[in-house]
Amino acid sequence: MPLSEEELRLLExxxxxxxxxxxKLASTLRGTAFRRAARRRAIxxxxxxxxxxxxxxxxxxxxITAVGVVGFxxxxxxxxxxxxxxxxPHGSAAADPRASGHPSHGSFTVIDGGRAGRTRRPRRTASHGSFMDRMEDRWRRRREEGGW
Structure with a gap:
C-alpha cells in the first residue's frame, strides 16, 4: 500500500x-543496504x-578465436x-535523478564534511608577466627595501 501525500511529507x-x-547516524543508516548490494555485485x-x-x-x-573473444x-x-x-553511489547518481540525495526524493542528503568553505588561490595569468619579469621585480624590491 503506497503512502499518502501527507505521510510522504511527514516522512521527508x-x-x-x-x-x-x-x-553521522543518517549517513550510516543510508549506506548499509547499498554497501551490502555493492559487495555482492563485486563478488x-x-x-x-x-x-x-x-x-x-x-x-x-x-x-578457437571466437571462444577467446567471448572470454575477453x-x-x-x-x-x-x-x-x-x-x-x-556517486557514479550512478547522475544517471538517476531520484538518487540525487535531495530530501524530496525520499533519500538522505550527503554531508560535505567541511570542504565547501575552502577556496583555492587564483592562479596567475600571463597578464602578470613572465616568470623572469616577476623574479626581476622581486629582486628590485628587495634591493630597495634592504638599502643595497
Missing part, C-alpha cells in the same frame, strides 16, 4: 530532522571475471560491473 520532514540532528563480478579468464584460456589453448568480452563486462559497484 523526519528524514531532514534526523540529518540535521545526527548527520559476483569477480567470479565472472575468473570464468572469463577460463573461457579465454580455453579458446587460446584450443585455437566476459572479462571486460565483469570488470566494468565490479568497478562501478566499488565506485559507489
Amino acid at each position: 520532514q523526519m528524514e531532514r530532522a534526523l540529518v540535521e540532528e545526527d548527520p 559476483i563480478a569477480g567470479a565472472c571475471f575468473v570464468l572469463g579468464v577460463v573461457v579465454l584460456m580455453t579458446g587460446a589453448v584450443a585455437s 568480452v566476459i572479462m571486460l563486462a565483469s570488470a566494468t560491473i565490479a568497478l562501478t559497484a566499488m565506485r559507489g
Whole structure:
C-alpha cells in the first residue's frame, strides 16, 4: 500500500530532522543496504571475471578465436560491473535523478564534511608577466627595501 501525500511529507520532514540532528547516524543508516548490494555485485563480478579468464584460456589453448573473444568480452563486462559497484553511489547518481540525495526524493542528503568553505588561490595569468619579469621585480624590491 503506497503512502499518502501527507505521510510522504511527514516522512521527508523526519528524514531532514534526523540529518540535521545526527548527520553521522543518517549517513550510516543510508549506506548499509547499498554497501551490502555493492559487495555482492563485486563478488559476483569477480567470479565472472575468473570464468572469463577460463573461457579465454580455453579458446587460446584450443585455437578457437571466437571462444577467446567471448572470454575477453566476459572479462571486460565483469570488470566494468565490479568497478562501478566499488565506485559507489556517486557514479550512478547522475544517471538517476531520484538518487540525487535531495530530501524530496525520499533519500538522505550527503554531508560535505567541511570542504565547501575552502577556496583555492587564483592562479596567475600571463597578464602578470613572465616568470623572469616577476623574479626581476622581486629582486628590485628587495634591493630597495634592504638599502643595497
